[in-house]
Amino acid sequence: MTSVMTPAEVFPPGEFLRDELAERGWTEAEFADILGRPAQAVSEILNGKKEITAETAVAIGAALGTSAELWLNLQSAHRLYVVRSHPGAATDVERRAALRGLVPVRELQNRGWLPDTKNLDVLEPAVCRLLGIATPADRPTFSAAARRTNLGTEFTPEQNAWTARVRWQGQAQVSTPLDIAALASLAGEITGRIHDPSNLALLPGWLAEVGVVLVVELALKGSKIDGVVVLGDDSTPIIGLSTRYDRMDSLVFTLLHEIAHLVLGHVSPGDVRLDENIMEDHAIGPEAEANDRAALWVLPEVPEFGPGKPTMPQIIRWAQALGVHPCFVIGRLQRDGILEWKDYRRSVPKVRPFMRIG
Numbered sequence: 409m410t411s412v413m414t415p416a417e418v419f420p421p422g423e424f425l426r427d428e429l430a431e432r433g434w435t436e437a438e439f440a441d442i443l444g445r446p447a448q449a450v451s452e453i454l455n456g457k458k459e460i461t462a463e464t465a466v467a468i469g470a471a472l473g474t475s476a477e478l479w480l481n482l483q484s485a486h487r488l489y490v491v492r493s494h495p496g497a498a499t500d501v502e503r504r505a506a507l508r509g510l511v512p513v514r515e516l517q518n519r520g521w522l523p524d525t526k527n528l529d530v531l532e533p534a535v536c537r538l539l540g541i542a543t544p545a546d547r548p549t550f551s552a553a554a555r556r557t558n559l560g561t562e563f564t565p566e567q568n569a570w571t572a573r574v575r576w577q578g579q580a581q582v583s584t585p586l587d588i589a590a591l592a593s594l595a596g597e598i599t600g601r602i603h604d605p606s607n608l609a610l611l612p613g614w615l616a617e618v619g620v621v622l623v624v625e626l627a628l629k630g631s632k633i634d635g636v637v638v639l640g641d642d643s644t645p646i647i648g649l650s651t652r653y654d655r656m657d658s659l660v661f662t663l664l665h666e667i668a669h670l671v672l673g674h675v676s677p678g679d680v681r682l683d684e685n686i687m688e689d690h691a692i693g694p695e696a697e698a699n700d701r702a703a704l705w706v707l708p709e710v711p712e713f714g715p716g717k718p719t720m721p722q723i724i725r726w727a728q729a730l731g732v733h734p735c736f737v738i739g740r741l742q743r744d745g746i747l748e749w750k751d752y753r754r755s756v757p758k759v760r761p762f763m764r765i766g
Contacts, residue, residue, distance in 0.1 A: 574648030586619030657739030
C-alpha cells in the first residue's frame with residue numbers, strides 16, 4: 409500500500425526565486441532589467457503578490473538557465489496548497505461527490521424526492537433518510553429481489569434510489585398481514601380478472617387484501633429496472649413496478665414474477681437476490697423458478713397454433729377460450745420466440761394512463 413506524502417507547507421515560487429538571485433548576487437532591479445519587465449512586477453512576484461504566468465516562466469527560465477516548467481510547477485503547487493488550505497473547500501467537493509455516488513441527486517431533486525438545495529447539511533440527511541442509512545459513508549442494504557437489465561452486478565445509484573423510493577412510499581401504506589396461500593391464489597387469478605387496462609387500477613386493493621403493498625413509480629433515467637419486491641421495516645412485502653416498457657403484458661408478468669419470489673420464499677430479511685431483464689431468458693436458480701411460476705400464472709397452457717405465425721383472429725379466439733386479454737397470449741408467444749417483439753405491438757395496451765404513479 410503506497411502513501412502520498414503531502415508537505416505541511418508549500419512556499420510561493422517568489423521565495424525560491426529570491427534565493428536564486430541572492431546566490432547570483434543580482435538585485436531586483438538588475439533582474440527586472442534582464443527580464444525586460446517592470447521592476448514593480450518583479451517585486452510583486454518575489455513577494456508572492458503576483459503569480460508567475462507562462463510567458464514570465466519562459467523568461468525566468470531563459471535568464472536562470474532552467475526550464476520554464478520548473479517555475480510553472482512551483483506556482484501550481486503553491487496555488488493548490490492555498491486552495492486546499494481554505495477550510496471546507498475540498499471537503500464540500502468530496503461530500504457532493506459522495507452523495508452522487510449514492511444517488512442521482514439532481515434528478516431526485518427534479519422529481520421532488522430530495523429538497524432542492526445546495527446546502528449539504530440539508531442534503532446529506534435527506535439522502536440518508538431516503539436510503540435508510542446512518543451516514544453517507546454507509547451503503548443501503550435492501551432485502552429485495554429486483555428485475556433489472558444489469559444482472560449480476562451491484563445495484564447502481566439509480567436502482568438504489570428507485571428501490572428506496574418504492575420502499576419509502578410503501579411503508580406509508582397499510583395492509584393486512586401477509587397471507588402466502590391467499591397471495592398464491594390471487595396470482596393465479598390476476599390475468600383472468602384483468603379484461604381491460606382500466607382493471608389495473610384495482611391491483612393495489614387486491615394485493616392489500618392479502619398483505620402486499622403495491623407501488624408504481626416511474627423509473628429513473630438509466631436505471632434499467634422493471635420491478636422489485638422489497639421488505640419494509642416491519643417485514644411487510646412491498647412490490648414496486650416501474651412501467652418501463654409501458655405494456656400490459658410486461659407489467660403483469662413483472663408483478664407475478666415478484667409475487668413468485670414471495671410465494672417461493674426467495675426474499676427474507678438480510679437476503680438480497682437479483683433477477684434478469686424481462687427481455688432476456690438466461691436466469692438460473694431462484695430467478696428461473698420465479699420466471700416459470702409467473703409464466704404458469706399468466707397462462708396455464710401454452711397456445712398451439714400449428715405451423716407458421718399465428719394470426720390476430722387466432723390469438724383472440726385462444727384468449728377468449730382462456731378468459732384472458734389477448735395481450736397475455738401475445739406476450740407469451742413473444743417470450744417463447746414464436747412471435748417477434750414487434751409483432752401485434754398495437755394490440756398490447758399501454759398501462760401508465762391507468763396506474764396511480766407515486
